[in-house]
Each structure stands twice: as structure tokens, then as C-alpha cells.
Amino acid sequence: MKVSLASALGTCFGVEDAINLALEPQFKGELTIVGQLVHNSQVNESLKKNGVSVVSGIDKIDQIKTKKVMITAHGAADKMKEKLTDAGLIVYDASCPLVMRVHKTIKSMVEKDYYPVVIGQDEHVEVKGIVGDLDDYIVVGSEEDLDKLRATGKRKFGIVSQTTQQLEKVEHLVKKIREMDCVDEVAFVNTICQPTRDRQIAVRDLAEQVDLMIVIGGYNSSNTKKLVQVCDERNVEAHHIEADSQLEKQWFINKKHIGITAGTSTPEYIINKVHSAILDIAEELDARKTQPVH
Ligand code: SF4
Incomplete structure (x- = not known):
């Protein structure tokens, strides 16, 4: 049984920078993160162990017990940051520069009189941050939402996408x-x-070669779910797991080539653990096949 890692997988620089900032010694026990820093339960667990608190969102501002707060890699609207500063808190901003690029792009479109449209998931924290400073906007998640454009009565639209959307889906909706x-x-x-594009291209390439894909990442990670979707569209059996303990040996029986990929919030050590557990399973199943029959 062959086991291959996707050519691009796991943590992106935006997430890595955010985690490193939160783990800086200056913050030990004195920092509250507003929202999940990354969509990965193991990472959030290790942050907690380092004395970093988390509140689910700005509406939980009254639960913040530290003077220092951090905005997550997913970014936040200026209005939210102001609310935190007005409450007397010191705001550290771990927003990914590529998310901030989306904020700037949509604002400049509005200035040029385009009606703002975001292709993405309206409940996602990144999207909430993108639209949070806009008076009017539409979030398009699927073709079903397109009638909302007609309802605005506008004829000139400025479109951006959530950073972790699937390329083909976005291009299709824009068309x-x-x-x-x-x-x-x-x-x-x-x-x-x-980084999202690289992971999507890599999983597509690998999906052409394997008969089973293991996708590692938080169950609430948008880009990890997209990786599973890419496999589903190609009829490649895929299993989404968060940790090596969730691997089931029966998935691997009679498989020839296993692929491994991971979302942008999955740290390297988790990928390594899954990779070595799969190599163990492969070795065990291969050994069974070659055992002499008495
Ligand atoms: S997925 Fe992309 S936008 Fe999001 S944190 Fe990573 S690099 Fe930044």
C-alpha cells in the first residue's frame, strides 16, 4: 500500500503567525481571544493550557477578564475593534493580511459605487468581519441567493470571495x-x-491518483470541508478526521494508494501523527497479505 502526502497541506502562514503571537510569553495568563483563533480544537486546547482565555465573540465582551484581547486570523470589522478599545481593552490584531486585503477591496468597491457582494458563508466569522463595516451588502453562498441581487434594484455589483472558498464555485457564481x-x-x-488555492490544487492532483483520502482538520474548519468536497466530486472515498485516534483500520482494507491532506488550520505535529499511524496500518495490512497460508 502506497501512502502519499499532498504537495501543499496544513497550516498556512496566517494561522501560524496568529498562533505564535498568542503563545508569546508576554501574554501568558493575560490574554483573551475573541472567537476561535483557528478552527482547530487541539490548537485551542493548547492555547488554554498556556493560560490564554477565549470568548466566543464580541457579544461576550462582559466575560472578558483580561486587559489584553486578540482578534483572530479571520479578521474583524473596525466597528468591533473600536467596541473593544472603547471598553478599555488593549487590542492585539492577529488578522491575516490576506483577509485584510478582502476588507480593503470591498471598501474600495463601495467607494466606486459598486454594490458589495461577498461569495462565502454568511455565518462564518471571516465573512462577518468583511461585511461588518458595510451599511448594505449581500452574501451569496449558492445559486439560490442570486435573486437577492435583483431585489436590491442595483445594476452595478462589486464581488469578492471569502478567502477559503472553492475556486470553481466562485467562478461559476460570478459567471x-x-x-x-x-x-x-x-x-x-x-x-x-x-495557501487555500495551493491546497485545493494539491488535493485535486492527489485525488486523481489515490483510492482513499484522509483529510485532517477541525470539523468546523471551512477550508478542510472544501478539501473533502473536492474528493466527493471526484468520487474518491474521503474521511475527515481531527486526530489519528479516529482512524479506522477497515477503511484501508483492499486499498492500494492512500492520500493525506489537511486544512490550513491543522498543525504539522497532528499531520505527522496521522501520517505515521497510517504507515503503521499500511504495514500491518501488507504484512497480512504476504503471510504464508498453511
Ligand atoms: S487560510 Fe488564507 S486567509 Fe486564512 S489565515 Fe490562512 S493564509 Fe490567511
């Missing part, structure tokens, strides 16, 4: 918008981040 009879002009900036 549909361009074709709408109520639309005169579309300005589109593809703001899917490079």
Missing part, C-alpha cells in the same frame, strides 16, 4: 451573476488566498 439581466456591470476580485 451566473454576469449573465443576470438585471446586472449591467460587475467588478470581481478573486480573493481566495494563495
